[in-house]
Amino acid sequence: MALVICRRFPGSFCGMPSHPALIKNHVNKKLLGQTCEDCVLTAKMISTDTRMAATLKLLKPLRYRAFCNPFTYSATQSVACWNMRSCTWRKGQDSPENSLCHPAKKVNICSTSASGRILTISSTLPSLEVSRASASKASTLKPGSPRAMRVDEEDVETFDSFEDPRVFLQLRPEYQLHSYNRSETCQPLSVSEGELILHKVTVYQDNLQPQIIADYFCKLSSLPAEQHPVLLSSASFALLCQLSVKNVNLFDAPDLISILKAFVSLGIPHSHSMLDVFETKFCHKVWEMSLDQLLLVADLWRYLGHRVPRFLKIFFSYLNLHWKELSLSQLIHLIYIIGESRQAPQDLMKKLESLILKYIDLINLEEVGTICLGFFKSSSSLSEFVMRKMGDLACADMQHLSSYALVNILKMFRFTHVDHVNFMKQFGQIAPQRIPSLGVQGVMHLTLACSALRILDEGVMNAVAASLPPRVAYCRSKDVAKILWSFGTLNYKPPNAEEFYSSLINEIHRKMPEFNRYPEHLLTCLLGLAFSEYFPVELIDFALSPGFVRLAQERSKFEVTKELYTLDGTVGIECPDYRGNRLSSHLQQKALEMLWNLARKDMNSKPEFLEALFLLETMLGGPQYVKHHMILPHTRSSDLEVQLDVNMKPLPFNREATPTEDVAKLRLKHVGISLTDDLMNQLLKGKSRGHLQGETESDSGQQPMKLEEEAAIPMGSSLCNTADRLAAMEMAGLCPPACRQAPQVKLAIQLTNKNQYCYGSRDLLGLHNMKRRQLNQLGYHVVELSHWEWLPLLKRTRLEKLAFLHEKVFTSAL
Numbered sequence: 001m002a003l004v005i006c007r008r009f010p011g012s013f014c015g016m017p018s019h020p021a022l023i024k025n026h027v028n029k030k031l032l033g034q035t036c037e038d039c040v041l042t043a044k045m046i047s048t049d050t051r052m053a054a055t056l057k058l059l060k061p062l063r064y065r066a067f068c069n070p071f072t073y074s075a076t077q078s079v080a081c082w083n084m085r086s087c088t089w090r091k092g093q094d095s096p097e098n099s100l101c102h103p104a105k106k107v108n109i110c111s112t113s114a115s116g117r118i119l120t121i122s123s124t125l126p127s128l129e130v131s132r133a134s135a136s137k138a139s140t141l142k143p144g145s146p147r148a149m150r151v152d153e154e155d156v157e158t159f160d161s162f163e164d165p166r167v168f169l170q171l172r173p174e175y176q177l178h179s180y181n182r183s184e185t186c187q188p189l190s191v192s193e194g195e196l197i198l199h200k201v202t203v204y205q206d207n208l209q210p211q212i213i214a215d216y217f218c219k220l221s222s223l224p225a226e227q228h229p230v231l232l233s234s235a236s237f238a239l240l241c242q243l244s245v246k247n248v249n250l251f252d253a254p255d256l257i258s259i260l261k262a263f264v265s266l267g268i269p270h271s272h273s274m275l276d277v278f279e280t281k282f283c284h285k286v287w288e289m290s291l292d293q294l295l296l297v298a299d300l301w302r303y304l305g306h307r308v309p310r311f312l313k314i315f316f317s318y319l320n321l322h323w324k325e326l327s328l329s330q331l332i333h334l335i336y337i338i339g340e341s342r343q344a345p346q347d348l349m350k351k352l353e354s355l356i357l358k359y360i361d362l363i364n365l366e367e368v369g370t371i372c373l374g375f376f377k378s379s380s381s382l383s384e385f386v387m388r389k390m391g392d393l394a395c396a397d398m399q400h401l402s403s404y405a406l407v408n409i410l411k412m413f414r415f416t417h418v419d420h421v422n423f424m425k426q427f428g429q430i431a432p433q434r435i436p437s438l439g440v441q442g443v444m445h446l447t448l449a450c451s452a453l454r455i456l457d458e459g460v461m462n463a464v465a466a467s468l469p470p471r472v473a474y475c476r477s478k479d480v481a482k483i484l485w486s487f488g489t490l491n492y493k494p495p496n497a498e499e500f501y502s503s504l505i506n507e508i509h510r511k512m513p514e515f516n517r518y519p520e521h522l523l524t525c526l527l528g529l530a531f532s533e534y535f536p537v538e539l540i541d542f543a544l545s546p547g548f549v550r551l552a553q554e555r556s557k558f559e560v561t562k563e564l565y566t567l568d569g570t571v572g573i574e575c576p577d578y579r580g581n582r583l584s585s586h587l588q589q590k591a592l593e594m595l596w597n598l599a600r601k602d603m604n605s606k607p608e609f610l611e612a613l614f615l616l617e618t619m620l621g622g623p624q625y626v627k628h629h630m631i632l633p634h635t636r637s638s639d640l641e642v643q644l645d646v647n648m649k650p651l652p653f654n655r656e657a658t659p660t661e662d663v664a665k666l667r668l669k670h671v672g673i674s675l676t677d678d679l680m681n682q683l684l685k686g687k688s689r690g691h692l693q694g695e696t697e698s699d700s701g702q703q704p705m706k707l708e709e710e711a712a713i714p715m716g717s718s719l720c721n722t723a724d725r726l727a728a729m730e731m732a733g734l735c736p737p738a739c740r741q742a743p744q745v746k747l748a749i750q751l752t753n754k755n756q757y758c759y760g761s762r763d764l765l766g767l768h769n770m771k772r773r774q775l776n777q778l779g780y781h782v783v784e785l786s787h788w789e790w791l792p793l794l795k796r797t798r799l800e801k802l803a804f805l806h807e808k809v810f811t812s813a814l
Contacts, residue, residue: 260278369407424453762786
């Protein structure tokens with residue numbers, strides 16, 4: 001807060017000094033003895049450490065020059081904004097949504113040491129002073145008070161996405177050889193010395209040698225931190241930057257690195273145009289530099305927040321030839337850089353994986369987390385063998401594994417789909433105690449890993465559900481979506497389900513502007529809720545509105561047609577009173593074709609499914625009695641449908657299985673049939689086994705998986721004789737739909753696999769449980785050919801398989 005009182009006197013304004021870029025922290029001695037009421041400037045600055053109030057009076061008599069800069073306020077404000085934007089972008093580049101939540105996080109990111117900063121900083125950024133004041137007060141709060149609990153919550157949710165991944169760099173001294181350490185600076189420089197350097201830049205600009213320019217950058221970066229914004233706004237410093245660009249081809253590698261370090265120390269904005277020039281120069285120097293130098297340069301670029309894809313591409317090419325020379329610390333640091341840059345050639349990643357195995361016994365717990373995070377962020381997989389090795393390392397001392405490393409390891413287990421049972425068991429023991437002290441983003445990743453690995457640990461899920469409602473406001477749209485999806489996928493409702501779901505649904509309403517930016521997150525929320533039988537009508541109506549559908553298709557980087565179709569189909573069945581928006585018929589047809597093509601291709605590639613389909617056709621009398629299709633297309637999986645009449649006999653409802661030529665032949669045969677003795681014998685005694693089997697194969701048009709000599713199982717409760725089958729074929733080919741018998745029982749036969757159940761259990765996951773629920777609502781009896789029953793039968797005789805299917809079909813119908 002500042003009070004400025006000005007009086008107008010006749011005369012001219014004071015002139016400016018020759019180098020007004022830097023402001024001295026003391027008052028000019030010539031002014032101390034003067035007294036005048038020309039202008040009194042009273043300012044109050046709050047120190048971050050002592051909160052001492054200071055009053056500074058600057059007296060400026062006529063014809064005296066004041067050491068002040070009229071552009072200080074605007075320049076400092078703009079530089080502060082540059083720094084804040086750079087800081088926010090740099091710390092938010094991992095997730096674009098970071099800027100939308102956690103006010104406390106912003107304060108933590110941008111509250112650099114500003115206690116001695118010039119006066120205009122405090123007036124420019126009042127929110128920082130509020131946060132400092134609250135931080136100092138927090139130390140005096142009683143631990144049990146609500147305000148103390150609120151402060152603790154903010155501390156838990158404060159996550160520095162830039163500094164936290166770099167903790168591993170403090171664990172070995174070797175890292176200091178190839179990483180940037182902010183505490184390492186040149187000898188501290190006084191303000192007067194800084195002014196002298198800027199003066200030399202102006203006077204000797206045409207005669208400065210490259211080494212001198214680099215030395216000037218290094219020295220100026222050692223100015224007090226409160227002088228950096230003013231330095232960046234000065235014309236002399238801009239001239240120095242121009243000279244560095246002009247002479248960039250004359251710098252050797254150490255000089256370039258020294259200048260880049262100065263850029264980091266001074267907080268040069270990541271978007272500054274001269275950085276591209278230096279990237280180009282570093283690209284030319286790659287093959288002349290050592291591994292330590294290259295890693296240091298990459299680390300400095302990361303610290304600046306400036307993306308350098310060209311440099312990294314050449315660097316990775318260099319590494320493809322020199323990867324065997326990497327030491328342990330260089331390897332871990334390189335994996336960190338690869339993860340932060342989100343790019344890496346897969347052939348290089350395979351080579352690095354072999355080095356991980358080489359050093360596996362020397363890697364510590366935090367480095368395991370760094371490896372997992374680097375591979376995860378670069379979308380590079382690790383083999384199951386390596387993942388199990390790292391899981392074993394974590395299990396050996398999980399109590400001392402940091403929560404940050406634990407989350408990163410779980411991310412990689414989720415990405416590779418490796419089920420390390422011992423790791424997950426120990427995780428289930430320590431996670432409930434850690435979840436309350438973990439930020440909501442970490443909680444989201446833990447929950448999502450459990451759902452992706454299909455591991456339902458009720459202790460973990462209950463701890464998540466209990467800790468989330470009080471701090472749901474800290475959730476991003478992504479966090480809300482993934483948590484709802486995880487609970488829905490695992491088909492689990494916690495003891496506090498009402499509080500848990502109501503708080504998250506209310507948070508969806510509050511974050512609708514953010515969901516408009518990331519529409520796929522809203523669809524994920526609603527599908528997760530639908531799995532758990534929650535249907536917020538207003539949100540569903542909005543999600544299926546033409547405007548949002550169009551927005552989702554345009555803005556989302558994912559294909560959302562399937563999600564929209566699943567939501568629309570679910571609402572149509574489970575919400576009969578719903579009168580809101582529905583998906584257009586065009587999009588429904590598009591999604592139907594897409595999903596059917598995927599499901600048909602998937603099922604036809606599975607031998608166990610083809611075997612079940614052929615044997616069902618054999619048992620029931622032909623392909624017209626079984627239909628492979630998607631009864632509920634929006635549930636994304638297909639079924640084998642069978643219909644039975646009131647006598648529990650199968651109906652030939654699948655007209656698609658009888659070709660038109662066969663129907664015409666049946667009609668011709670129906671005109672007149674000669675009753676010969678041979679035909680009568682066949683009608684009365686039944687066909688031979690071989691003839692019956694051959695006709696079945698002809699009707700189905702498919703070959704059996706394994707031909708054997710056993711006889712077919714009777715159809716229904718009686719033998720499947722020729723007369724029955726002739727009548728059935730005539731019904732399929734001749735009777736119009738109106739005269740057909742309505743089915744008494746409709747069966748949906750499902751061949752399941754282990755990925756449809758929670759790990760190590762027979763509890764269905766959310767999507768598949770929802771499908772069963774909806775099939776029952778439509779009047780279908782679900783017949784499950786479970787993988788633990790059907791797969792072992794594939795090695796048994798044909799007769800045993802037919803007997804199993806007969807019992808499943810007709811026992812279920814009864």
